[in-house]
Amino acid sequence: MNIREPTALAGAKERGSAAQFEERYLAFRRRKLIYNALFWGGFIACVIAAGITAKFDVFTLLKGLPRTTEFLVKMVPPITLSTFAADIGEWYWGIDKWLNSLLNTLLMAYLATVLGTIVGGALSFLAARNLAPNFLTYWAMRRTLEIARTVPDIVWALLFVMAFGIGPLPGVLAITVHTIGAQGKLFAEVNENVSPLPLDGIRAAGGNWLHEIRYGVIPQVMPNYMSYTFWRIELNVRSATIVGFVGAGGIGHDLFTSIQLLYFADAGAILLIVVVTIMLIDMLSEKFRHSAIGKASFSH
Amino acid sequence: MNVRLADLTDADIAAERELYPHVFGRPIAQRLKSWLGWGGGAALTLYCLYRFGFFSGDFLHGAGKFGQLVASQLFPPTGYENLPLFIKVIGETIAMAFLGTLLGALFAFPLSFLASKNITRLRPLQFGTRRFADLLRSFDYLIWALIFVRAIGLGPLAGIMAIAIVEIGTFVKLYSEAIENLDRKQIDGVTAAGGNWLHRIGFGVLPQVLPMMLSNTLYMFEHNVRSASILGIVGAGGIGFLLADRLRAYELQEACLIIILVILTVYAIDYLSKMLRERLIGDHARREPVDDAAQT
Missing domain, CATH: 1.10.3720.10 (MetI-like)
Known part of the structure; x- marks a missing residue:
């Protein structure tokens, strides 16, 4: 904004600048109003366009919502205090099977995290701008990792199920591929932030x-690696619970079948197991992250 | 204090090591703990690999099939x-x-x-x-x-x-x-x-x-x-x-x-x-x- 030269007469100057201020303020208000109108107009147009494209229908939704609540209510069978143990026992009739599936799920997540972190960690050095031997390697590695993590793990699971058949093996592979992509990228970014001084010394x-990598980089990046890995375990447990939807093993398979067959009590029982597990894993992982590496080195 | 590296004898180093063991390396108990941690993790990994059939013929068969799928049926995109x-x-x-x-x-x-x-x-x-x-x-x-x-x-x-x-x-x-x-x-x-x-x-x-x-x-x-x-x-x-x-x-x-x-x-x-x-x-x-x- 340019400021006018002061005029000779003080009174005129004051009146002049007051009027000028009024004028500018009005112009500012008008401009703001137009911007706001444009923004909200555009936004509402987007909402309407999205509603039409996605066939958003309030009546279907209103009809469906009571049924959803009904489903959710049916997921917990009647439990009375007098027959508490028996009721719980009946609800969790398949506990052995489900716990076995849960164990599979957890082991799938563990194995995929380990394999994905080892491979992704190794590749991350090639995908770090400052450490890659040459630009072509860096570029190609970045793109490869990007594809590995942009394709969702459930799509990888679909592909692997086609080749390996139904079971936990394709699930492990799917989560591994996704983990390689994610860890590779995150680790590469950590690698790019290392101080070059120790590397110079080793050279x-x-x-x-x-x-250079072993004695210069690893000691600098290990805390961040660890924190990302604990965090990845958390995310992979979640993934491992859903890859079963497409036949890639784990508790997701039991959940999928029970919902498809409308066995709501079973679905509720399994969902409760899943929620408790995920919350426990989240808590444990957070504890490990903080205790193993200290709060100071845990930064995003 | 002026100590030249060349003046140090092995006896000096041994004496220092006795006085300040933690400078020369982590205590045995700590090292054992971290080895156990890594060893346990590795053992669990091996068990998982075995449990999910990575060591079986099915894995090789599937891997071959997957390679073939990717190599011959995925590319080029059509449709x-x-x-x-x-x-x-x-x-x-x-x-x-x-x-x-x-x-x-x-x-x-x-x-x-x-x-x-x-x-x-x-x-x-x-x-x-x-x-x-x-x-x-x-x-x-x-x-x-x-x-x-x-x-x-x-x-x-x-x-x-x-x-x-x-x-x-x-x-x-x-x-x-x-x-x-x-x-x-x-x-x-x-x-x-x-x-x-x-x-x-x-x-x-x-x-x-x-x-x-x-x-x-x-x-x-x-x-x-x-x-x-x-x-x-x-x-x-x-x-x-x-x-x-x-x-x-x-x-x-x-x-x-x-x-x-x-x-x-x-x-x-x-x-x-x-x-x-x-x-x-x-x-x-x-x-x-x-x-x-x-x-x-």
């Missing part, structure tokens, strides 16, 4: 590329 | 005659993500004030709202989608509802964290000027938290485009339905085209949303909600 002492 | 259909359904996917995020944000907005410690003085109400949000959030999109598909039928409406429900949970958490982090002074100022509860929210709270809320909402929209692209696998509308359909029918080349289109869409949306977010709140836009930064 000066005659170390080769591998020595 | 360009269906491109208009694919693009239309991708539009539906984006619309689902948009409406789901919007609905979630609308419902979460009032709830987030209930869930904030500095706004809601009634502790059980605040705590209860938080836990309720956690509960909604702890089920994956696909689980909600599965339930809604059974309750309101196949189609994008089920997907919109699934996204909206999870997003209520996420937004209540993110919004209330933003509200709890706000600067008390502005609110005190409004109170001192005689403002009531509504004034405090309108002039003290909202101007501080709205940019953060908008940025979080945009970020989740970006994330939900990814989620919406798979909800169709359980019949909840969007491109996932076509993708699963083509894969199950072994029309891999067409599936490949769909996957490429989805990747391009995700990139475009990420780019747009990042641009908008940077405009909205400048430097803060680069700080993404913690829970989801790794999911991308």
Whole structure:
């Protein structure tokens, strides 16, 4: 904004600047009003367009919502205090099967995290701008990792189920591929932030590329790696519970069948197991993250 | 003190080692503990590999089959005659993500004030709202989608509802964290000027938290485009339905085209949303909600 030169007469100046202020303020208000109108107009147009494209129908929704609540209510069978143990026992009739599926789910998540972190961690050095041997390697590795993590793990699961058949094996592979992509990217970003001084020192002492990574980079990046890995376990447990929807093993398979067959009490029992597990894993992982590496080094 | 390295004898070093063992290496007990940790982890990994059949012939057979699928049946992508259909359904996917995020944000907005410690003085109400949000959030999109598909039928409406429900949970958490982090002074100022509860929210709270809320909402929209692209696998509308359909029918080349289109869409949306977010709140836009930064 340019400020006018002061005029000779003070009174005129005051009147002039007051009027000027009024005028500018009105112009500002008008401009703001137009911007706001444009924004809200555009926004409402977007909402309407989205509503039409996605066939949003309030009546179907209103008809469906009571049924949803009905489903959710049916998921918890009647439990009375006098027959508490028996009721719970009946609700959890399939506890052995479900706990076995749960164990599978957890082990799938664990194995996929380990494999994905090892491979993704190794690749992350090639995908870090400052550590990659040359630009082509860096670029190609970045794109590969991007594809691995942009394709959702359930799509990988569909592909692997086609080749490996139904079972936990394709689920592990699907989550592994996704983990490689995610860890590769996150670790590469950590790698790019390392201080170059220790690396220079190792090079000066005659170390080769591998020595630089082992003694220069790893000690600097390990805390962040650990925190990302604990966090990845959390996310992978969630993934492992749903890849079963397409036949890739784990508790998701039991959940999918029970909902498809409208066995609501079963679905409720399994969902409760899933929620408790996920909350426990979240709590444990957070504890590990903080205790193993200290709060200071846990940064995003 | 002037000690030259060349003057040091082995005896000196041994004496020092005796005096300060922790400088020369970690104590045996600690080392043993970390070895046990790594060894246990490795053993568990081996057991898992065995349990899930990585050492069996099935694995080699499957790997061969997968290699063959990728090498000979996935490329090059075909089905360009269906491109208009694919693009239309991708539009539906984006619309689902948009409406789901919007609905979630609308419902979460009032709830987030209930869930904030500095706004809601009634502790059980605040705590209860938080836990309720956690509960909604702890089920994956696909689980909600599965339930809604059974309750309101196949189609994008089920997907919109699934996204909206999870997003209520996420937004209540993110919004209330933003509200709890706000600067008390502005609110005190409004109170001192005689403002009531509504004034405090309108002039003290909202101007501080709205940019953060908008940025979080945009970020989740970006994330939900990814989620919406798979909800169709359980019949909840969007491109996932076509993708699963083509894969199950072994029309891999067409599936490949769909996957490429989805990747391009995700990139475009990420780019747009990042641009908008940077405009909205400048430097803060680069700080993404913690829970989801790794999911991308």
